[in-house]
Amino acid sequence: MKGLTMFKNMMVSIALTLVSGSLLANEVAIAIHGGAGTITRANLSDEKAAEIIATLEEAVTTGHKALKDGEPSVKAIQKAIIILEDSPLFNAGRGAVFNYAGGHDLDASIMDGSTLQAGAIAGVSNIKNPILLAFDVMTQSKHVMLSGKGAENFAQSLGYEFVPQTYFATEFRRSAWERAMSKQQKDTQARLVDLDIDYKFGTVGAVALDKNGNLAAGTSTGGMTAKRWGRIGDSPVIGAGTYANNDSCAVSATGHGEFFIRYNVAADICARMEYGNKPLKQAANEVIFDELLPAKGMGGVIAIDNKGNVAMPFNTEGMYRASVDTKGTVTVAIYGL
Numbered sequence: 001m002k003g004l005t006m007f008k009n010m011m012v013s014i015a016l017t018l019v020s021g022s023l024l025a026n027e028v029a030i031a032i033h034g035g036a037g038t039i040t041r042a043n044l045s046d047e048k049a050a051e052i053i054a055t056l057e058e059a060v061t062t063g064h065k066a067l068k069d070g071e072p073s074v075k076a077i078q079k080a081i082i083i084l085e086d087s088p089l090f091n092a093g094r095g096a097v098f099n100y101a102g103g104h105d106l107d108a109s110i111m112d113g114s115t116l117q118a119g120a121i122a123g124v125s126n127i128k129n130p131i132l133l134a135f136d137v138m139t140q141s142k143h144v145m146l147s148g149k150g151a152e153n154f155a156q157s158l159g160y161e162f163v164p165q166t167y168f169a170t171e172f173r174r175s176a177w178e179r180a181m182s183k184q185q186k187d188t189q190a191r192l193v194d195l196d197i198d199y200k201f202g203t204v205g206a207v208a209l210d211k212n213g214n215l216a217a218g219t220s221t222g223g224m225t226a227k228r229w230g231r232i233g234d235s236p237v238i239g240a241g242t243y244a245n246n247d248s249c250a251v252s253a254t255g256h257g258e259f260f261i262r263y264n265v266a267a268d269i270c271a272r273m274e275y276g277n278k279p280l281k282q283a284a285n286e287v288i289f290d291e292l293l294p295a296k297g298m299g300g301v302i303a304i305d306n307k308g309n310v311a312m313p314f315n316t317e318g319m320y321r322a323s324v325d326t327k328g329t330v331t332v333a334i335y336g337l
Contacts, residue, residue: 027326028067029308030208032060032080034090034320035221036254036299041317041335049334052089052320057332059083060322063206064330073216073250074112074135077206081131081218084204088170090320091202093129096168096222098177104168106222107236108134109145113215113244113306120145120236124152126162131220133160134236145236168222180226203235205252207244207304215306217242217250217266224257233257239267246306248273249280254319255292255299263291269303280304284311 063080085093108130109120119138234241234257243266244250251266272283300314308326
């Protein structure tokens with residue numbers, strides 16, 4: 001009788017392990033974005049759209065494979081973001097926009113939802129992959145955000161190889177900078193916030209849920225075209241452009257950063273879930289459409305909750321985005337579905 005009981009307990013244990021393993025194999029999910037600017041239908045050719053879609057698919061499937069292989073979400077999102085940073089198609093890393101002086105200032109942040117640890121860098125000029133330095137700020141320093149020369153000194157202490165400013169430049173971004181500068185010179189009262197959508201929006205980011213149920217979020221950007229005076233947007237600001245908490249969700253934002261900072265967008269979405277018991281899509285839609293839009297704050301977010309549900313709302317004409325859900329379904333899109 002005792003042996004039979006032990007056998008039954010063993011079988012139950014094996015069954016639970018198999019069920020658990022089966023569930024874990026299906027619970028990973030990831031979403032990425034490539035920004036919400038320069039994507040009006042009139043300005044985006046079919047050829048360029050195809051290039052963008054292919055790169056988004058490469059990035060999201062690379063991140064998803066890392067998750068399926070058992071890598072933590074905080075590593076998987078870096079793999080996805082690096083592909084976007086290395087592409088000249090997006091405003092992050094190579095392909096970053098020009099600032100007012102004709103140079104490049106890069107920002108990035110990352111957050112681990114299991115520990116609430118975070119790292120961010122702002123205004124760096126020679127770091128090829130800013131998301132990697134943000135991760136090192138989180139894991140190799142006592143701080144959350146480093147900026148400018150201090151951030152680059154930190155990178156140098158870790159043995160980073162610097163790239164020249166010319167690495168980031170593309171003719172597409174130079175042309176946008178020239179148009180922006182011309183517009184400001186013609187209207188001396190023009191403010192950066194008055195510039196067209198194509199000048200203001202552009203970011204890459206990723207959010208993911210791994211096999212251990214841990215969430216992570218990361219964001220990287222070249223900022224706003226023709227920005228000056230060391231302007232910093234929401235991308236490196238934890239709570240505004242990036243946030244992750246295992247108790248609720250992970251969020252990466254893209255849009256007009258000044259509004260995303262004022263409305264604490266990323267953290268607000270997670271707070272609405274945690275304290276208001278609202279589902280992810282409802283929480284994300286409320287912030288993007290009910291809070292930001294009436295204030296003329298344009299942009300969108302990608303978000304994922306601790307069950308693997310994905311939301312990707314935006315209030316602009318389009319947003320470069322892709323996801324792989326818990327069933328393994330891949331979605332890649334630019335405009336509304």
